[in-house]
Amino acid sequence: MKNIYRNYNEEDLLVAYLHMTDHTGTINNEMREVINQKFNYNEFVSKAEQRKALIKEKGRVAFEVYHSVQKGETINSVHNNISSEVMDQRRF
DSSP, X not given: OOXXXXXXXXXXXXXXXXXXXXXXXXXXXXXXXXHHHHSOHHHHHHHHHHHXXXXXXXXXXXXXXXXXXXXXXXXXXXXXXXXXXXXXXXXX
């Protein structure tokens, strides 16, 4: 059987890795083999977990912004009251 992950670039592998681990809690042997061949496995997993944390943080910030705006707060007030240890100011 052909390993479909061999043709994936790093971005595609990250997306596939996160999708698979979110839904099954693990990855299959084919994906593990390709990650090990193309990258340092531990560094790849760390990068994927950082990406997952960033996505989650963006959702949290969006939720806070939405609720602050619904309460009638100004954009300056929202910007001053919401912070993130995961995202830098440029991402806000």
